[in-house]
Amino acid sequence: MNPMIQEVTQRIIERSKQTRQAYLTKIEKARKQGPLRGALSCGNLAHGFAACNTDDKSDLRSMTKANVAIISSYNDMLSAHQPYENYPQKIKQAINEVGSVAQFAGGVPAMCDGVTQGNPGMELSLMSRDNIAMGAAIALSHNMFDATIMMGICDKIVPGLLLGGLSFGHLPTVFVPAGPMPSGLPNKEKARVRQAYAEGKVGRDELLEAESQSYHSAGTCTFYGTANSNQLVVEVMGLHLPGASFVNPGTPLREALTKAASVQATRLTDLGENYMPIGHIVDAKSMVNGIVALLATGGSTNHTMHLVAVARAAGLIINWDDFSDLSKATPLLTRIYPNGSADINHFTAAGGTGLLFKQLLDAGLLHNDVNTICGRGLEQYTKEPVLRDGELLWVDCPKESLDKTVLATVSEPFKPDGGLSVLEGNIGRAVMKTSALREPSCHIKAPAVVFEDQYALDKAFNDGDLNKDCVVVVRFQGPAAIGMPELHRLTPPLGVLQDKGYKVALVTDGRMSGASGKVPAAIHLTPEAYKGGLIAKVKNGDIIELNTSTGEFILHVDEAELASRELAKADLRDSHVGMGREMFAGMRASLTGAEEGACSLFFEQEQAL
Incomplete structure (x- = not known):
């Protein structure tokens, strides 16, 4: 072994x-x-x-x-x-x-x-x-x-x-x-149409047709x-x-x-x-x-x-x-x-x-x-x-890969590691999927642009406010806050910024799953904002550094300054009522942090601890 x-x-x-x-x-x-x-x-x-x-x-x-x-x-x-x-x-x-x-x-x-x-x-x-x-x-x-x-x-x-x-x-x-x-529409073409839609280059009809050919x-x-x-x-x-x-x-x-x-x-x-x-x-x-x-x-x-x-x-x-x-x-x-x-x-x-x-x-x-x-x-x-x-x-099974652009060998892998980095620093712990990034590792140090939900980013993107090197922070998305939704809609606009030559990354206490793709995304941040995590003290312009080679995840703000700041609050009432969400209040309140499985269940054997 x-x-x-x-x-x-x-x-x-x-x-x-x-x-x-x-x-x-x-x-x-x-x-x-x-x-x-x-x-x-x-x-x-x-x-x-x-x-x-x-x-x-x-x-x-x-x-x-x-x-x-x-x-x-x-x-x-x-x-x-x-x-x-x-x-x-x-x-x-x-x-x-x-x-x-x-x-x-x-x-x-x-x-x-x-x-x-x-x-x-x-x-x-x-x-x-x-x-x-x-x-x-x-x-x-x-x-x-x-x-x-x-x-x-x-x-x-x-x-x-x-x-x-x-x-x-x-x-x-x-x-x-x-x-x-x-198989339907090639994934590369689907991604192209999604990004073109985010840039306003194609309309909803073209987008829906591409999606329908993919999921068919x-x-x-x-x-x-x-x-x-x-x-x-x-x-x-x-x-x-x-x-x-x-x-x-x-x-x-x-x-x-x-x-x-x-x-x-x-x-x-x-x-x-x-x-x-x-x-x-x-x-x-x-x-x-x-x-x-x-x-x-x-x-x-x-x-x-x-x-x-x-x-x-x-x-x-x-x-x-x-x-x-x-x-x-x-x-x-x-x-x-x-x-x-x-x-x-x-x-x-x-x-x-x-x-x-x-x-x-x-x-x-x-x-x-x-x-x-x-x-x-x-x-x-x-x-x-x-x-x-x-x-x-x-x-x-076949003795060797029939397409080494899809399935490689242990001796000649696409990357020497599994493409998952755990980041840790004063801001907390998060994971980043590096396997889809253009480079084998990610190191970015840039000013924060802070949002309290994923929808607010759309306006900033459309207004051109994100046309710069930046670390986009989307907080109050964690398990206890609103059930930790996946933030798929962030990928196309952030991908557009990346293609324009800007260095961008995402930091969130929400999820992205495989949808993060080529955009560096420090996700599942714990402790989450709703439970007093330091992400709740981040302000626009604060310098955030992420380095997958060293595992560093740092909010570059003086400790005295951080101590003087109050935790941001978010009005989550719209996320707690409607679409059945009110019935899950008890479960949401009992969810553990992301690293503990974001789980509301209790297992009897844990009494052995």
């Missing part, structure tokens, strides 16, 4: 000894030999299978058959989740064919940041993750089930399902993806944002079938993989000899594998929060220093938009997850001694699925 990978893994293990043991004790207590529904009274059980057909009812009575819970994030407004419409019936049929039963246990909400960005609904986005986790837990609370199939794709949905699934860590759990839509059919968006990062991370953590993440919807291979995943769930239950619950798969080594794969591909910075929260749910404690040190050891091996012009389908054609994981394994950058839903070890995840004469098989 690479020494840094080993060192980080070991310190997570040591740091988490008490909480991990408390978690394992909890899930072992929940485990019972034989079908879990056997603990229910006759009345409870009768309610549990009342709506089943005669055969399923008989099987559930017998206490010899497995019962698999189906939890889905289906809705037909979001392209990524629309393919799930018919999955429950297909899953039930596949499970019936091997002598077990499946019941649709519950649905969870799925919202799309692509629809809500720049609108009030985005302020519910991050909190929806914890809502999904609780919804999944409620679905499983009937205690009728011996395994779980989770169906989710996008931003907060997969992390939420992971949180919910890990709270039932004694259950085997298989994640079933739906796949990306076929059922399936996940093809750029490498949080949705596709979710799929890759879940696969390398051993919760998908090998190579399942990026197979297009509606294809014979996609159908075969869904059926195979359904059957696999029945093989992992405590009724047989291959019991493998999710709580025994998600451990320190699998979490490190997830982070390494994320960094090697320049994946979504949202996971600097989501994976922290997921780890907590499994009794593990990780932090941004772990991300930073793993980034130093992990080479950047892919160029997928916004880190390049290729999309996720192009990545798959170039060699895909199988070749990526093989290279990382061969270089000692992934742990091989891990549990997966397919057994012990990650070697099987270096293969790719194919259909031959109607039979699903796994074959060796």
Whole structure:
């Protein structure tokens, strides 16, 4: 193993000894030999299978058959989740064919940041993750089930399902993806039209046409944002079938993989000899594998929060220093938009997850001694699925990349590190995704231009007030303030300034995810302005310095001057009422900071601390 990978893994293990043991004790207590529904009274059980057909009812009575819970994030407004419409019936049929039963246990909400960005609904986005986790837990609370199939794709949905699934860590759990839509308008052209719109060079009709050609059919968006990062991370953590993440919807291979995943769930239950619950798969080594794969591909910075929260749910404690040190050891091996012009389908054609994981394994950058839903070890995840004469098989992945402009090698990576920097200084701690920057590192020292929300920047940009070297500060966007929305709308105007030759950067306690692209963005700043972070004392003209090479993040203002300043206040009433936001006041108030996962959930094992 690479020494840094080993060192980080070991310190997570040591740091988490008490909480991990408390978690394992909890899930072992929940485990019972034989079908879990056997603990229910006759009345409870009768309610549990009342709506089943005669055969399923008989099987559930017998206490010899497995019962698999189906939890889905289906809705037909979001392209990524629309393919799930018919999955429950297909899953039930596949499970019936091997002598077990499946019941649709519950649905969870799925919202799309692509629809809500720049609108009030985005302020519910991050909190929806914890809502999904609780919804999944409620679905499983009937205690009728011996395994779980989770169906989710996008931003907060997969992390939420992971949180919910890990709270039932004694259950085997298989994640079933739906796949990306076929490629549409090239990403480079889409970015060009967006920037032209920001400059007023094209109108809304041209912009809408470009967007419609990009997002054009059922399936996940093809750029490498949080949705596709979710799929890759879940696969390398051993919760998908090998190579399942990026197979297009509606294809014979996609159908075969869904059926195979359904059957696999029945093989992992405590009724047989291959019991493998999710709580025994998600451990320190699998979490490190997830982070390494994320960094090697320049994946979504949202996971600097989501994976922290997921780890907590499994009794593990990780932090941004772990991300930073793993980034130093992990080479950047892919160029997928916004880190390049290729999309996720192009990545798959170039060699895909199988070749990526093989290279990382061969270089000692992934742990091989891990549990997966397919057994012990990650070697099987270096293969790719194919259909031959109607039979699903796994074959060796390509021996080398078929397009080295998209998928590079460990010996000749795009960058020597994973492109994630943790910045720290008197202003606080933040993360920056450097993998998409034009230069390998960022060092900027410029006057601050301060905004209390993302919308105010538009006027300053249109008025020409930002035509200068500057560090744009957008504050009161953190978890406790307004739910930490993604600030996608900032990227096109800041990109225009950059193209004009100005040195610009963004500092915010909000999120940007993969949308930061070529603009240096110090995001997830903690402590946030709403909780008294120093960002609340920044004034226009203050000099801010960011240096990813040294990790420095400095507000160059005399300490005496800072001490004399009062914290800025923001009127957030418009962000707390309307669009359902008033119902989330309690959750918003209980959200932890970004480095603690921006999480409102409390995990029992934390009492061990």
